[in-house]
Amino acid sequence: MPATDTVRIQLPDDRDYEIRIGSGLLGEARSWQGLPKAAAAVIVSNDKVAPLYAERLRERLLAVYARVDLVVLPDGEQHKDWASLNRICDHLLGQALDRKTVLFALGGGVIGDMTGFAAAIYMRGVPFVQVPTTLLAQVDSSVGGKTAINHPLGKNMLGAFYQPERVIADLDTLDSLPDRELRAGLAEVIKYGPIADAAFLDWIEGNLDALLARDKAALAHAVRRSCEIKADVVGQDEREQGLRAILNFGHTIGHAIEAGLGYGQWLHGEAVACGMVLAADLSQRMGLMPAGFTQRLRSLIERAGLPVQPPRLGAERYLSLMRVDKKAEAGGIRFVLIETLGRAGLHAVPDERIVETLAAHGAV
Amino acid sequence: MPATDTVRIQLPDDRDYEIRIGSGLLGEARSWQGLPKAAAAVIVSNDKVAPLYAERLRERLLAVYARVDLVVLPDGEQHKDWASLNRICDHLLGQALDRKTVLFALGGGVIGDMTGFAAAIYMRGVPFVQVPTTLLAQVDSSVGGKTAINHPLGKNMLGAFYQPERVIADLDTLDSLPDRELRAGLAEVIKYGPIADAAFLDWIEGNLDALLARDKAALAHAVRRSCEIKADVVGQDEREQGLRAILNFGHTIGHAIEAGLGYGQWLHGEAVACGMVLAADLSQRMGLMPAGFTQRLRSLIERAGLPVQPPRLGAERYLSLMRVDKKAEAGGIRFVLIETLGRAGLHAVPDERIVETLAAHGAV
Numbered sequence: 001m002p003a004t005d006t007v008r009i010q011l012p013d014d015r016d017y018e019i020r021i022g023s024g025l026l027g028e029a030r031s032w033q034g035l036p037k038a039a040a041a042v043i044v045s046n047d048k049v050a051p052l053y054a055e056r057l058r059e060r061l062l063a064v065y066a067r068v069d070l071v072v073l074p075d076g077e078q079h080k081d082w083a084s085l086n087r088i089c090d091h092l093l094g095q096a097l098d099r100k101t102v103l104f105a106l107g108g109g110v111i112g113d114m115t116g117f118a119a120a121i122y123m124r125g126v127p128f129v130q131v132p133t134t135l136l137a138q139v140d141s142s143v144g145g146k147t148a149i150n151h152p153l154g155k156n157m158l159g160a161f162y163q164p165e166r167v168i169a170d171l172d173t174l175d176s177l178p179d180r181e182l183r184a185g186l187a188e189v190i191k192y193g194p195i196a197d198a199a200f201l202d203w204i205e206g207n208l209d210a211l212l213a214r215d216k217a218a219l220a221h222a223v224r225r226s227c228e229i230k231a232d233v234v235g236q237d238e239r240e241q242g243l244r245a246i247l248n249f250g251h252t253i254g255h256a257i258e259a260g261l262g263y264g265q266w267l268h269g270e271a272v273a274c275g276m277v278l279a280a281d282l283s284q285r286m287g288l289m290p291a292g293f294t295q296r297l298r299s300l301i302e303r304a305g306l307p308v309q310p311p312r313l314g315a316e317r318y319l320s321l322m323r324v325d326k327k328a329e330a331g332g333i334r335f336v337l338i339e340t341l342g343r344a345g346l347h348a349v350p351d352e353r354i355v356e357t358l359a360a361h362g363a364v
Numbered sequence: 365m366p367a368t369d370t371v372r373i374q375l376p377d378d379r380d381y382e383i384r385i386g387s388g389l390l391g392e393a394r395s396w397q398g399l400p401k402a403a404a405a406v407i408v409s410n411d412k413v414a415p416l417y418a419e420r421l422r423e424r425l426l427a428v429y430a431r432v433d434l435v436v437l438p439d440g441e442q443h444k445d446w447a448s449l450n451r452i453c454d455h456l457l458g459q460a461l462d463r464k465t466v467l468f469a470l471g472g473g474v475i476g477d478m479t480g481f482a483a484a485i486y487m488r489g490v491p492f493v494q495v496p497t498t499l500l501a502q503v504d505s506s507v508g509g510k511t512a513i514n515h516p517l518g519k520n521m522l523g524a525f526y527q528p529e530r531v532i533a534d535l536d537t538l539d540s541l542p543d544r545e546l547r548a549g550l551a552e553v554i555k556y557g558p559i560a561d562a563a564f565l566d567w568i569e570g571n572l573d574a575l576l577a578r579d580k581a582a583l584a585h586a587v588r589r590s591c592e593i594k595a596d597v598v599g600q601d602e603r604e605q606g607l608r609a610i611l612n613f614g615h616t617i618g619h620a621i622e623a624g625l626g627y628g629q630w631l632h633g634e635a636v637a638c639g640m641v642l643a644a645d646l647s648q649r650m651g652l653m654p655a656g657f658t659q660r661l662r663s664l665i666e667r668a669g670l671p672v673q674p675p676r677l678g679a680e681r682y683l684s685l686m687r688v689d690k691k692a693e694a695g696g697i698r699f700v701l702i703e704t705l706g707r708a709g710l711h712a713v714p715d716e717r718i719v720e721t722l723a724a725h726g727a728v
Contacts, residue, residue, distance in 0.1 A: 082446065120524065121485075123521060124525055146488065154457055160484065
């Protein structure tokens with residue numbers, strides 16, 4: 001049996017769960033034992049991932065559940081909407097599946113978010129298990145309990161905080177991941193260095209080639225450490241009242257890039273990567289970080305094959321896009337800035353500084 | 365200032381809240397003080413209730429919030445759906461209202477359930493306040509944190525457990541309640557006697573005429589005691605794992621009546637009233653309660669102007685409707701039965717007993 005890393009997520013009210021990280025977990029009986037008992041399980045996946053892994057998962061789950069259904073949704077962020085969510089609910093109700101039914105989210109962040117939200121609201125809550133098949137989902141959606149769908153007027157605007165029973169992160173599923181998506185996932189891995197762990201940033205710099213080559217040991221460490229850091233942050237702030245905001249390093253500008261170009265032009269991780277470069281620059285301009293920091297982060301992101309040059313949307317457009325970001329509350333645009341390597345915080349930044357940064361990176 | 369009764373609902377994680385019960389509360393400044401601070405409040409109501417009370421509430425709230433919007437939904441259970449829920453979300457997002465926005469549910473159970481669910485999912489949760497204007501909503505939706513919408517395949521199938529910041533039960537709003545709805549609300553009041561408090565059942569029998577005459581002191585006691593009992597039960601079982609099921613006394617048959625006739629033919633309270641008579645009969649047939657109990661409950665329900673004669677749907681139809689009820693899990697149909705006056709429990713009942721009861725009451 002291959003080695004399995006386990007990260008235990010501590011939550012109040014008996015909601016603790018494990019993230020298991022390793023090769024071959026999908027096919028291991030042990031991965032699916034000890035989950036809540038039920039008459040039926042439902043695998044929710046998309047039309048890209050289901051053909052690769054759904055049958056293997058279904059076979060394993062049939063050892064535990066008398067009945068295992070499969071709901072296949074269209075792939076893509078543009079389908080992260082009420083219509084797709086309702087397809088899950090239609091299936092559950094159409095088959096008269098009861099409130100003990102366990103949902104399995106097999107896919108990337110979109111599937112995880114939608115399945116988790118369906119689990120949160122179906123009969124006011126049924127258990128669910130995350131089986132993330134992208135690097136982004138393994139390091140990001142595995143921890144934190146955020147579930148959501150998009151609304152025509154905004155991303156992730158309707159959702160719930162709802163925790164899974166378990167996360168099975170099978171590193172083998174990353175073999176089928178397109179290169180561009182692997183790199184986008186690395187953006188979120190890189191993020192955990194500057195905000196929380198300077199030594200992890202060093203480690204990523206030293207192991208980037210192995211990560212890009214999909215070396216399993218390197219990936220296992222990256223996923224585990226990312227989950228540990230996120231768990232540590234979220235554990236102190238489950239409902240996103242304060243500290244948890246630091247996980248949005250790079251996201252304020254990243255969201256503006258995604259919205260400004262139209263969602264789907266850049267991958268989320270690509271937008272965040274570029275957003276981190278600009279947020280690093282803001283950290284320097286606000287006097288928090290010494291010269292050289294932006295260049296260091298920029299080099300790493302560039303080596304990872306991620307964009308460092310923001311699209312030229314113009315200063316006004318960037319400012320207006322960032323003002324509607326949900327983190328923009330009364331008192332100006334607040335950014336997650338790096339205060340020292342391994343520590344971040346929320347800072348209100350004057351518009352002039354933002355415009356300087358945008359100009360310095362060719363965004364205006 | 366008129367007397368105000370307060371029931372304090374104890375919840376973990378700082379989510380305690382108060383139910384305030386009295387005359388004239390809507391127009392009292394004190395009712396709206398000390399709620400979460402926000403730039404905006406949104407009153408959600410329906411086209412029957414809004415013309416009566418929305419402007420008065422809006423005026424009072426403008427003393428606390430710089431901006432107070434009003435969203436008016438079509439009245440009726442048939443509109444407790446995704447389309448109505450989305451009208452609330454469309455308004456919130458269309459006006460770019462942030463995650464601190466406080467929602468106020470002004471209306472009956474349908475408005476309360478939908479507004480609560482919108483509050484639960486908008487940006488993964490914004491605060492909300494219940495302002496129930498029906499007796500049913502005051503005694504039932506005020507406690508328990510259940511929010512939901514209907515799905516074409518089932519009532520309340522999509523929802524969340526989500527607690528309000530406060531409940532303001534203004535007894536004066538009951539003056540505008542149609543007689544039929546007042547009586548339907550009394551069904552849920554009556555319910556609390558046999559399941560939890562024999563003395564309360566005595567009190568209702570002695571004060572039924574005052575309640576039907578909308579005497580404020582009698583209504584205040586009925587609402588307060590109902591909320592206290594429900595709070596006591598829910599407090600031991602917030603997520604409906606066990607004990608809370610006793611609140612569904614009369615509901616298994618009641619839901620079958622509602623679904624069998626088509627929702628909206630009988631009011632929920634009417635169906636529950638009739639369901640309680642049959643569940644009382646089952647309690648006798650199962651040897652739990654002595655002879656006379658069914659007749660006692662039947663008399664009270666009849667005096668309240670509520671139906672005691674179930675529709676003649678036939679035994680097979682009743683059984684199949686009750687089997688799809690979400691409380692029907694593996695092992696047969698389970699009913700909440702009265703074990704002794706003031707105590708109830710879940711009991712699996714053989715089909716033969718159910719058919720006997722249905723036949724004895726002319727339902728087959």
